[in-house]
Amino acid sequence: MKLAAQRPAVSASISGPPSRLDYAADRVFRLMAQGGTWLVLLLLAAIIWEIGTKAAAAIGRYGAHFLTSTTWDVGRQQFGVLPHIWGTMYSSLLALAIGGFFGIAMAIFLTQDFLPPRLAHVFRIVVELLAAIPSVVYGLWGLFVVVPAMRPLADAAYQHLGWIPFFGTTLSGPGLAPASLVLAIMILPTVAAVSQDALRLVPYRVKEAAYGMGTTRWEAILKVLLPAASTGIFGALVLGFGRALGETMALAMLIGNSNQIALSLFAPANTLAALLALNFPEAGPREVEVLMYAALVLLAITLLVNLLGEAIMRRSARRLAAR
Amino acid sequence: MSIAGHGAATTATVGASARLTRSWLDRRALRSLLLTSATWAAALMAAVPLVSVLYMLVVRGGARLGREVLVELPPAGFELGGGFGNAVMGTIVMVGLAALVAIPLGVLAAVFLAELGPSSSLARVARFATKTLTGFPSVLAGVFAYAAIVLTTGTYSAPAGGLALAVLMLPTVILTAEEAIKAVPRITRDAAFGMGCTRTQVILKVLLPTALPGILTGVMLGIARAAGETAPLLFTALSSSYWLFEGIRPHLMQPTASLAVLIYNFSGMPFDNQIELAWTASLVLVLMVLVINVLSRLVGRRA
Numbered sequence: 001m002k003l004a005a006q007r008p009a010v011s012a013s014i015s016g017p018p019s020r021l022d023y024a025a026d027r028v029f030r031l032m033a034q035g036g037t038w039l040v041l042l043l044l045a046a047i048i049w050e051i052g053t054k055a056a057a058a059i060g061r062y063g064a065h066f067l068t069s070t071t072w073d074v075g076r077q078q079f080g081v082l083p084h085i086w087g088t089m090y091s092s093l094l095a096l097a098i099g100g101f102f103g104i105a106m107a108i109f110l111t112q113d114f115l116p117p118r119l120a121h122v123f124r125i126v127v128e129l130l131a132a133i134p135s136v137v138y139g140l141w142g143l144f145v146v147v148p149a150m151r152p153l154a155d156a157a158y159q160h161l162g163w164i165p166f167f168g169t170t171l172s173g174p175g176l177a178p179a180s181l182v183l184a185i186m187i188l189p190t191v192a193a194v195s196q197d198a199l200r201l202v203p204y205r206v207k208e209a210a211y212g213m214g215t216t217r218w219e220a221i222l223k224v225l226l227p228a229a230s231t232g233i234f235g236a237l238v239l240g241f242g243r244a245l246g247e248t249m250a251l252a253m254l255i256g257n258s259n260q261i262a263l264s265l266f267a268p269a270n271t272l273a274a275l276l277a278l279n280f281p282e283a284g285p286r287e288v289e290v291l292m293y294a295a296l297v298l299l300a301i302t303l304l305v306n307l308l309g310e311a312i313m314r315r316s317a318r319r320l321a322a323r
Numbered sequence: 324m325s326i327a328g329h330g331a332a333t334t335a336t337v338g339a340s341a342r343l344t345r346s347w348l349d350r351r352a353l354r355s356l357l358l359t360s361a362t363w364a365a366a367l368m369a370a371v372p373l374v375s376v377l378y379m380l381v382v383r384g385g386a387r388l389g390r391e392v393l394v395e396l397p398p399a400g401f402e403l404g405g406g407f408g409n410a411v412m413g414t415i416v417m418v419g420l421a422a423l424v425a426i427p428l429g430v431l432a433a434v435f436l437a438e439l440g441p442s443s444s445l446a447r448v449a450r451f452a453t454k455t456l457t458g459f460p461s462v463l464a465g466v467f468a469y470a471a472i473v474l475t476t477g478t479y480s481a482p483a484g485g486l487a488l489a490v491l492m493l494p495t496v497i498l499t500a501e502e503a504i505k506a507v508p509r510i511t512r513d514a515a516f517g518m519g520c521t522r523t524q525v526i527l528k529v530l531l532p533t534a535l536p537g538i539l540t541g542v543m544l545g546i547a548r549a550a551g552e553t554a555p556l557l558f559t560a561l562s563s564s565y566w567l568f569e570g571i572r573p574h575l576m577q578p579t580a581s582l583a584v585l586i587y588n589f590s591g592m593p594f595d596n597q598i599e600l601a602w603t604a605s606l607v608l609v610l611m612v613l614v615i616n617v618l619s620r621l622v623g624r625r626a
Binding site: 025047143277 | 345351352354355358359361362363365366368369370372373375376379380383427428429431432434435436439440445446448449452453454455456458459460461462463464465466467469470471474490493497519520521522523524526527547550551552553554557558561583586587590591598601602605608609612613616
């Protein structure tokens, strides 16, 4: 503070040590930044706290039975989310199988010099646009394009292959298959983007070494690059799975909202996220508690999957950096 | 490029007979060719949904696009005509409210994470919390806003929707702003310190202006994401058939329409007029999101 006093007045606006005001501003701003960071932490804590406390009554009343019961009857006050957990897992795994395959294929396509740079740019934009389209628009598209297009195929599959449990019903409108297909499109960009990062982390000389040994391009990809990037790609799949678990609108519009557990791909089903989206607006106070419990279940599942994905990604980055 | 550019068929192998080219009919070359074609097919197939969505939006949504749909209120039941002017306004207001919360908070947190205490334990935990929020299902943001605001105030409202969207916008803003601030060259920062700046002056006068394009990119991506969100609005803002403003006085503490929820509501209605409007609203929403995306890219390129 003594320094500030000795400062020549003329040059005050141009140079000189920080004034008392500058020090105060510095202190305030730093505290604000620190406070902002604390607020972010508090936000996450508040989310978990709000959902947890509001669900407490329902947890006390229904306990673990909630997770294994299959009825959802507001009139009789019986609630269970097993069909929703089943539907969430089933649709997400199906979506992961389709979206994961195409996402990884896309990542290989874009990183392994298949395309001249300009064309690669076009495909990169395609992937980014797929990610940019809002899920409710996908839902609308699914309702008016995918479901009608899939119906004859599904009915044919039922007629000729009906003895296979997966084709055990007809597609009578919304159902698991169109919902999963749209979900697959929605997670493709996530899987493609994260897998691309993983593939780019593999040093170029590794590929050059493989080519130098006389491999064909695909021998290099399948036997050298994919194994080297495998941890990262697995992480991409886990993150894509996490995204699929939490996705709401497209499923709420396309899955049919029927609380049943069926193996058939064409049967209607339900998911946790869709349950929340569709029941909250009209829920009475009792049902709100139960829905909060369901939200807590969804929170726990997605949190677990996402943490797993992050941990895998970190490990893969470390492993490749260590080389 | 150069090695791969030759393609599978001509990749050199030095065999016993010093044959430096591989025949197209070689089993390994054929397999490689087959896989390459399969990858092309997969990539083209991945583009089919996008083309189909855009085609449907232009054909079915474009038919009604005009001034009328942007200034009129939604039609009821069997009514013809109408529009979704209130929903466009509602989306803008709620995204604006979310941005008012998420941008200052996000940038402050990013400044701390990137500059003030990058390796402090607070930063480590906060970074972890941000990553967690990134993978957060959007519907749960709605559940949070419902518990925190709707149950407390007793009404569905625009601020409740805005809070839910802010939760979803925040992680994008923080993560991109942190990266942008970290990307400012060390020398620039040191030069500012050398001039006798305080930490805050360095941040406000050097780091943030330099990192601005990067920060704006993140902000716009967050806004684009929030504008398209539906699930968190369904039971926080609900929907409405009326204007959010009366004259210029806003009525925020009442159910508020948004484009996304309107699309959802209209898509399930048995009336052709509403379904047409759902497509038109989708077109408007996608155009909004794409324009913001393109802007963010233009801004980002300047970085």
